[in-house]
Amino acid sequence: MFKLNVRVRRVWDRLFRCNALAICIIVAMVVTGAVVIPQFVAETHGYGWPKFSDEDITTDRDGPFFRGCVDTERYLKDEQYTKMNATFVMLTRNEESEDVAKTIRSIESHFNQWFQYPYVFLNDVPFTQEFKDKIQRLSRAPMQFGTVDKLDWEFPEQVRNSFAFQNALRDQADRGILYGGEESYHKMCRFYSGLFYKHPLVQQFEWYWRLEPDVEFFCDLTYDPFLEMARSDKRYGFTIVLPELYWTVPNLFRYTRSFIRENKLKLGSLWRLFTNNYRILETDDEVLASRVNYGSDVDHKLSEKVAIEHMLASGNSEEEMGLRYLVGRSQAKIPLFEDKFDDEEYNLCHFWSNFEIARLDVFDNEIYDSYFRYLEQKGGFWRERWGDAPVHSLGLGMTLNVEDVHYFRDIGYRHSVIQHCPKNWNGVESGTKVAQAQLPYFEADPRAKRNPLWHRYNKGVDNGCGCRCRCDTWKTDIEDTAYYCMERWTDLQLASDADLARGGHYAAIASANDVESRVRDDYLAQLLQEPS
Structure with a gap:
């Protein structure tokens, strides 16, 4: 059950923090500069919203597979444990070896030292031997290094050599659209939107976990997420949902609705996470x-x-x-309503796709393949700066239902300035101690040895779900700043079966x-x- 009160915020908590407002602003500016200020303002002022990060949002439809830590040695020895046909996937470049190494050290320390899932690294040029040697030294898990085919990486030649292509990129740069003037970023978004799952090295697997250079994990994942998703009939997992920047995708929804209409698609109930209904x-x-x-x-x-x-x-x-x-x-x-099509509007919410744990066939199927080819024909991957995150999300909304998706709330994750870090569980339910939630850490790989003086974990709380999380507590959790999208997600978790039975097709309310x-x-x- 939710303990969330949408109308009443924890007033004294706000007042306590506001009393130290001046000191906090000075400390934040000295330590991290202006990047942290917007997060701090959102936390201290909050517009009267409740803090999702303080609440237990588990429902019958979705919740953490486990709360707190699992005894990993016993878990792996269980006769019902089956290692899945799964891999990590990362698109990167030779010059990013330091950032890649940071990511691998983090995921190995917090998860893969115990489970040993393989890695697939992709690049638009061959990896250097220096890069391979450096990364292979970080893990005992198998690693494969592949090159993306030029036809999959580059825009078609007639597009790339056109005046319209160069003019579109210059125009996006002039208007200050994030990464809009960077050709390589457009290529990356296009590749991840509809081509990464076709690469021969990725095609070997049924499941994938997407990684990026320079990401950090904050909690130990002591169970196998691939296996638990399969056991629970989940097909796609995320850890951050937030709104997209409007001017990166001004016409994406127009073409998406056109594709749906032309193909007479029956939409999954997940569609409602990403759309506003005007059919009243x-x-x-x-x-x-x-x-x-x-x-x-x-x-x-x-x-x-x-x-x-x-x-x-x-x-x-x-x-x-x-x-x-x-x-x-x-x-x-x-x-x-400029962006209302077929009585619907894209609300800009999307899963942040730089973290995904999913079955390959959520994208590798006829409908999604056709959707990507349709968008490719419209030229939005270069005329605009369509990111793979909103494209993935709208594509998933067409084909998946709410119950097909899992929120990995117990995985602490940071990429760029955005982070999610759950609170640790204290093993208490309804005032009674029911479990030893935070089991002692043990390393399966000597490279992951931790100094106990430098790795003290956050205190556990009743509504927590994390295992041995060590978070930057002075940073605002994305759950509390992407409030609108989190509210949409939780509303769908609470919706009735009868309501969701209509899928993504809205019924008039009157x-x-x-x-x-x-x-x-x-x-x-x-x-x-x-x-x-």
Whole structure:
């Protein structure tokens, strides 16, 4: 059950932090500079939102596979344990060897030293022997190094040599679109959007875990996520959901809805995580439907319709309410939603795809392949800066249901300035100690030996789920800054089975005929009470 109160924030906690506001700002600026300030402001002011990171958001649909630590030695010796056909996948370059090494040390220390899953490294040019030797020294797990085919990496020659291509990149750079002027970034997004899972080295596997150079893990993962996903019928796992920058994808949803319409697709219920619904009123009156875009519009707009029609039918031009509504309608414009297509709008939420644990066939299937080819034809991977994260998310929304997706809330993860780090579990449920949640650490590889003086873990809490997490507690968790997207995710976890049974196809929330009949009765009753 949620313990989340959406309307009431922990007031004294806010006040406590605000009392030290000046000191915290100075410390933050000295230690990390301006990058941390927006996170700090979001944490201390918060706009009255509750902190998701303080709450237990487990439901019957999804929650951590385990809370706290698992006895990994016993887990691996269990006769029901089966190692999955899975791999890590990383796209990188020779000059990123230091950042790659940082990632490998972190994932080995926190997970793979015990499970020994193989690695696949991909590059658009051959890896140097120096790079291979350096990375192979970091793990006992098998490693494969592959080169991306030029046709998969480069944009088609007729595109690459065109004036429109160079002009599009310059225009994006001039407008300050993040990475918009970097050709290599466009290539990377295109490759991860629809081609990485076709690479022969990746095709060997059923499951993959995507890694990036220069990422850090904060918690120990003492169980096998691939196996637990298979046991739970989960197909895609994420650790961060957040909104995309609008100007990187201004036309992505337009083409996505066009693809859905042309192919008459039946959408999965996950579609609702990424879209806003404007199909509010069930009616054949297109003008009326266009004026009703929110539930709060229904009674008002139908009251307006009833009053105007009654005044015109009665011929009484002095009927005050009808006249007032008529004047108001004549002065009002039909609401314009620039990005509304088929009564839906992309809300910009997406899974941050630099972390993914998933089955390969969530992308390697006919629908997603067709979707990627359709987007490729539209040129958005270079005309705009379509990232693989929103493309993956919308593609998954078409084909998956909410229950197919798992939130790896217990995996602490940082990439760039964004991080998620869960709270450790203290082994307490309903006030009773039920488990030794934080088991002692042991290394299976001497390279992962930890100095206990420098690796003290965060204190466990009742609602925690992490195992031996050591977090930068002065940084704001993305759960608390990407509030809107987290709220959408938790709302879907609480939705009824009957509601989700419709998949991603929204039903109108009100019937115009039913509401109009009720409003007309109320209006006529009110007229009868008024003195003549």
